[in-house]
Amino acid sequence: MSHEVAAPGPHTGIDPALEARLGALGRLVRLSATLFSVLALLGLVFPVFAEIPPGPVLVRHLDPASGLSLTALSIAALLAGTMTPMRRRRVWRRVGLAVSLLVALFGVFIIVIFLGDRRDLWWGLTVEIPAFSVGIVLFALGLAIPLSASRVESRVLAGQVGALLTFSLTAVIFLGYAYGDPSVGRLFLQPAISVQASLMSVLIAIGVFLFRPSIGLLSTASSPGAGGKLLRRFGPPVLLVPAVLIFVAEAFPTSERVDALAFIAVGLGLVLLVLLAVVVRAIDQTAIEAATSAAHAERARIGLEQEAPVVSRLAEVLHVVSVDDAEGWDVATRFRPGRGSVAGDASGVRTLPDGSIGVVLVDITGHGAEPAIRAVAVRDLLLHSIALGLSPADAMSRVHWHARPDSLASAIVMRVVPSTGSAELSSAGHPPSILVTSQTAKLVIPTGPLLFLDPSTEYESVNLELGPGDAIVLFSDGVADVQRSANGRTEPEALAAMLVAERGVATRTADLVLGFADAEPSDDQTVVVLRRSL
Amino acid sequence: MVSGITIERSKLTEEWIAIAVTGEIDLATVGDLDTAMDQVLADGDQSLVVDLNGSSFMDSTGLKALIMADRRFGGAGRGFAVAVGSGPISRLIDLSGVRGSLRVVDSADDVM
Numbered sequence: 001m002s003h004e005v006a007a008p009g010p011h012t013g014i015d016p017a018l019e020a021r022l023g024a025l026g027r028l029v030r031l032s033a034t035l036f037s038v039l040a041l042l043g044l045v046f047p048v049f050a051e052i053p054p055g056p057v058l059v060r061h062l063d064p065a066s067g068l069s070l071t072a073l074s075i076a077a078l079l080a081g082t083m084t085p086m087r088r089r090r091v092w093r094r095v096g097l098a099v100s101l102l103v104a105l106f107g108v109f110i111i112v113i114f115l116g117d118r119r120d121l122w123w124g125l126t127v128e129i130p131a132f133s134v135g136i137v138l139f140a141l142g143l144a145i146p147l148s149a150s151r152v153e154s155r156v157l158a159g160q161v162g163a164l165l166t167f168s169l170t171a172v173i174f175l176g177y178a179y180g181d182p183s184v185g186r187l188f189l190q191p192a193i194s195v196q197a198s199l200m201s202v203l204i205a206i207g208v209f210l211f212r213p214s215i216g217l218l219s220t221a222s223s224p225g226a227g228g229k230l231l232r233r234f235g236p237p238v239l240l241v242p243a244v245l246i247f248v249a250e251a252f253p254t255s256e257r258v259d260a261l262a263f264i265a266v267g268l269g270l271v272l273l274v275l276l277a278v279v280v281r282a283i284d285q286t287a288i289e290a291a292t293s294a295a296h297a298e299r300a301r302i303g304l305e306q307e308a309p310v311v312s313r314l315a316e317v318l319h320v321v322s323v324d325d326a327e328g329w330d331v332a333t334r335f336r337p338g339r340g341s342v343a344g345d346a347s348g349v350r351t352l353p354d355g356s357i358g359v360v361l362v363d364i365t366g367h368g369a370e371p372a373i374r375a376v377a378v379r380d381l382l383l384h385s386i387a388l389g390l391s392p393a394d395a396m397s398r399v400h401w402h403a404r405p406d407s408l409a410s411a412i413v414m415r416v417v418p419s420t421g422s423a424e425l426s427s428a429g430h431p432p433s434i435l436v437t438s439q440t441a442k443l444v445i446p447t448g449p450l451l452f453l454d455p456s457t458e459y460e461s462v463n464l465e466l467g468p469g470d471a472i473v474l475f476s477d478g479v480a481d482v483q484r485s486a487n488g489r490t491e492p493e494a495l496a497a498m499l500v501a502e503r504g505v506a507t508r509t510a511d512l513v514l515g516f517a518d519a520e521p522s523d524d525q526t527v528v529v530l531r532r533s534l
Numbered sequence: 535m536v537s538g539i540t541i542e543r544s545k546l547t548e549e550w551i552a553i554a555v556t557g558e559i560d561l562a563t564v565g566d567l568d569t570a571m572d573q574v575l576a577d578g579d580q581s582l583v584v585d586l587n588g589s590s591f592m593d594s595t596g597l598k599a600l601i602m603a604d605r606r607f608g609g610a611g612r613g614f615a616v617a618v619g620s621g622p623i624s625r626l627i628d629l630s631g632v633r634g635s636l637r638v639v640d641s642a643d644d645v646m
C-alpha cells in the first residue's frame with residue numbers, strides 16, 4: 001500500500017506550464033506596448049497623424065513630453081523584463097531598470113510642476129503640458145517595473161499592485177474615449193491623457209503585472225488556501241473601485257470639486273488594493289505553513305506505518321542460528337538494539353555443507369533499516385563464502401566487491417570443526433573475541449582492518465582449539481568497547497576477567513555477557529556464544 | 535539539541551588547519567564533526583588535522599566520518615591527518631586497523 005501526500009511548495013505555486021504561458025503573454029504585451037510607443041513617437045516627429053480628425057481613434061495627437069516618456073517607459077519594461085534574447089545580457093536589464101526609474105522621476109516632476117502651476121518649466125508655453133494623469137502613470141509604472149522585476153517577493157507584490165492600479169485608472173480613461181466621451185477620462189484637472197497614452201499604459205501595466213507570475217499576486221490568486229479564495233472573491237471588485245467611483249463622480253457631480261472626489265476614490269482604491277494584497281498573502285503564507293506542517297506530519301506517520309513492519313521483520317532476520325545437528329555444541333545469541341530500533345549488527349551461526357559450523361558477526365556503521373539490510377547482506381555473503389569452502393580470511397578478502405563508498409563494517413568470520421574443536425577465525429577490525437577455557441579467558445585480537453576500508457587488503461586467520469567445556473564469545477562494540485574502562489581495565493579485558501572459570505551452558509554465558517553491558521545502550525549489542533560441551 | 539562536543543578551529547601554518555575536538559564523538563555528535571571538517575574543505579585549499587587528544591571516546595560512526603573525510607581531502611589533493619596520542623581512541627584506531635589507512639600523528643604539531 002502506498003500513500004502520496006501532496007504538500008504546497010514554498011509558494012502557493014503556479015502550474016509551471018501556466019506560468020510559462022503567462023510569462024510569454026507578458027513578453028508579447030510588453031513588446032506590443034513598445035512597438036505602439038515607437039509608432040506614437042514617430043507620429044510626433046512626422047506629423048502624419050496630425051491629419052487624423054480628433055475623436056475616439058487609436059492614434060491621435062500626443063504631446064511630445066508624454067509621448068517621449070511613455071516610449072521610454074515601454075522600452076524600459078521590455079528591457080527590464082525577461083525577453084529571452086536579452087536574458088544573457090544583464091546590462092540590458094540594468095539599462096531597463098535605470099530608464100524606468102528616470103521615467104518615474106519624470107512623472108514626479110510633472111506632478112509637482114502641475115500642482116505648483118509651473119507649466120512654464122517644461123516644454124515652454126507653446127506646447128500643452130502633459131496631463132497630471134500622465135505624471136501619475138509614469139510615476140506608478142516607472143516604480144512598478146524595477147519592483148516587479150525583482151527577485152524579492154514583497155517587492156514583486158508591491159510592483160504588481162502598482163501596475164494593477166495603473167491598469168485600473170488608465171483602463172477607465174481608455175473606455176471613456178472608446179465610448180466617445182473623453183471627459184470620463186478627465187482625471188483631476190485638464191488636460192486629459194490621450195487615447196494612445198492610455199492604451200500604452202494599459203499594455204505596459206499588463207506586461208509588468210506578468211513579470212514573475214510564480215511569486216506575485218497570481219501565485220496567491222491561484223492558491224487553494226484561504227488567501228487565494230479571498231483574492232479571487234474580492235480582488236476584482238476592489239480593482240474596480242477607482243473606476244466605479246470615477247464614473248459615479250463624473251456622472252453625478254455633486255460639487256465643483258468633482259476631481260477631489262475622484263482623487264479620494266483613487267486613493268481609496270489604492271489603499272484597498274494594497275491592503276487586500278498584503279492580507280491575502282499573509283493569510284496564504286499561514287495556510288501554506290499549516291498545510292506543509294500537516295503534510296510533513298502525515299508523511300512521517302505513513303513512513304512509520306510503512307517502516308514499522310519492515311523494522312520488526314528485520315529484527316527477526318538479523319540474528320539467525322541453524323545448528324540443530326551439531327552434537328556436543330551449544331549456541332546462544334543475544335541481541336539488544338540501540339536507540340530503540342535496529343542498527344547495523346547482524347549475526348549468523350549455521351551448519352555448513354561440510355559439517356563444520358560457520359559463525360559470522362557483522363557490524364555496519366550507522367543506525368536504521370538501511371544499515372541493517374546491508375549487515376544482513378554482508379553476513380549472508382560471508383556465510384555463503386565459507387559454505388563454498390573459502391577460508392574465513394579469504395571470505396573477508398573477497399567480500400570487498402560488495403563495498404559501497406559510504407559504508408564501513410567490522411566483522412568476524414569463524415569456522416569450527418565440531419569433531420575436533422579446531423577453529424579458524426578472521427576478524428576485520430572487530431572488537432576482540434574471548435576464548436574461555438578451563439583455566440583462562442583470553443582475548444583474541446583482530447587480524448585485519450575494517451571491511452571496505454582498503455580493497456587490496458588480504459586478511460589473515462588465527463587458529464584456535466576449543467577443548468571440551470571451552471567457549472568462544474563474540475560480541476559487538478556496544479557490549480564492550482576497547483575505549484571504555486571498567487575496574488581499571490578496558491571493557492573487553494574486564495569482561496574476559498569476569499568469564500574466567502565460567503563453565504555454564506552457552507545461554508547462561510550469553511546472559512552473563514549481556515548483563516555486563518549497558519542496559520540502555522546507544523549502540524546495538526550482539527553476543528554470540530559457541531560452547532563445546534564437556 | 536545541545537551538542538556533546540566542542541570543536542575549536544585554528545590555523546597551524548599556511549598549509550595546515552587544525553580542529554581540536556573535545557567530548558565524546560558518537561551518533562549524536564558526529565554531525566558536528568562532519569560539518570566542521572566540510573567547512574575546512576569548502577573554505578580553501580588547506581590541509582586538515584583533526585586533533586582528538588581532548589576526546590575520550592569515539593564510536594564507529596566517528597571513525598567512519600574520519601575515513602570519509604580523509605577520502606574527500608585526498609580526492610581534492612589535500613592532506614588529512616588525525617592527531618591522537620596514547621589513549622582510548624588510539625586503541626580503537628589500532629584494533630580497527632585504520633592506522634594503515636589514515637595518517638595518524640601524536641599531536642597536531644607533528645603534521646608539520
